Amino acid sequence: MQNPIRLTVDAVVFGYDAGKISVLLVKRKYEPFQDAWALPGGFVSEDENLEEAVTRELLEETGVSINYLEQLYTFGKLGRDTRGRVVSVAYFGLVKPAAFRIKAATDAKETSWFDIQKLPRLAFDHDKILKIAIERLRGKIIYEPIGFELLDKKFPFSDLEKLYTTLLGREIDRRNFRKKILSLKVLDELDEKVSQGPGRPASLFSFNKERYFKLKAEGIIFEI
Amino acid sequence: MQNPIRLTVDAVVFGYDAGKISVLLVKRKYEPFQDAWALPGGFVSEDENLEEAVTRELLEETGVSINYLEQLYTFGKLGRDTRGRVVSVAYFGLVKPAAFRIKAATDAKETSWFDIQKLPRLAFDHDKILKIAIERLRGKIIYEPIGFELLDKKFPFSDLEKLYTTLLGREIDRRNFRKKILSLKVLDELDEKVSQGPGRPASLFSFNKERYFKLKAEGIIFEI
């Protein structure tokens, strides 16, 4: 009477640091695809919500705690998993550089960040899932302010600019970009500056979520 | 070892006719929610793809064959189904008026179209699913030419205009709208006219998919 379809969740978690977009992968300990890199994830248990399952798997497998998570797509094609019929609900997550750096010290856990330009061969159909996630990231950055989820709470404007340059894959005009972003009134300029290396120190900004949601409710839409 | 989560698919199928957006619902024959209206759908069998399952269920329950179908969202919250843990992959579909009219003759099948402004109480969490589908329809119509999937193959321009007026919920300027759509070069004007009632007869247009895909590949984006 029960159908024997099993349900998993997988997470595509992106991080950004120093001009590179990276994705979090884990090395599989067991067959199938033993020792292959794969997206973190696993079977959903009967008494947990899907989001709970992803969050749990992520924490268990990678120690990373997420600050933005949304559902990506559900993959259910016959034959996508060699263990039988397995349907996977994939999620899309973003973390701030802090999480990113923590990992660099705990590499031994078979967890690693990979530059999305230099990906290894992946288990199952995880290459497809990742491809769709990258498209979503690129598409979404343009009309929703998710970029801020990839930056520290306080960031110099140039970080935001570099992030967009990287994600869009083209140069953007600094003056026009600044004008546009500031005109949206969702950034607070702090009374704080940073100077990394030579050059004029930069003011720090922070993203004002309340302001954003207020504007969104009024129908004002974020768009780059 | 198997987890006892069961998987269903549900379809939110929209149709458009005479200035009204309608959704296809079925009346449930069995418990739970016997005699309540619900989205067409049902359990996925082990040897079929998710899309196959939706298409099959739709055909079985409503006789409607779909011409646009995409995955909407996966609903997996605990307690959403009184029969135990059931996760549902919802799909979003559009049909042309032909399918719409056919149904009007076969009402006895416990299948009916409902104006989305006048919905009955729905079974399970189908009201939530439908709400998300309506948002998707509204959002998507602006930057992808899915509107054409709701019209006959050949249609007068005013049909398209009325459809957009309905979906956007506001008046649009006929001249500007026409200019914009025609400038996208995805409509073919046919050597054919229709006149329904009094007034000047209207030229018929058809949507040129090949042209659209070609333009899309070149990076030219449809946007209203």
Add this chain to the structure above:
DNA sequence: GCAAAAGTGTTACAATTACACCCATGT
């Protein structure tokens, strides 16, 4: 004092909006 990154304004061009009259048909 010079190299390096931050910060700023103006002008040309493109896109969007607002707006009103003539045309072809049915009755």
Add this chain to the structure above:
DNA sequence: ACATGGGTGTAATTGTAACACTTTTGC
């Protein structure tokens, strides 16, 4: 001939894109 819906152009405004120099710091 008149009521009804189809079809068209222009001007004002707004938004986008292009473009280069000054400022503040570290070395």
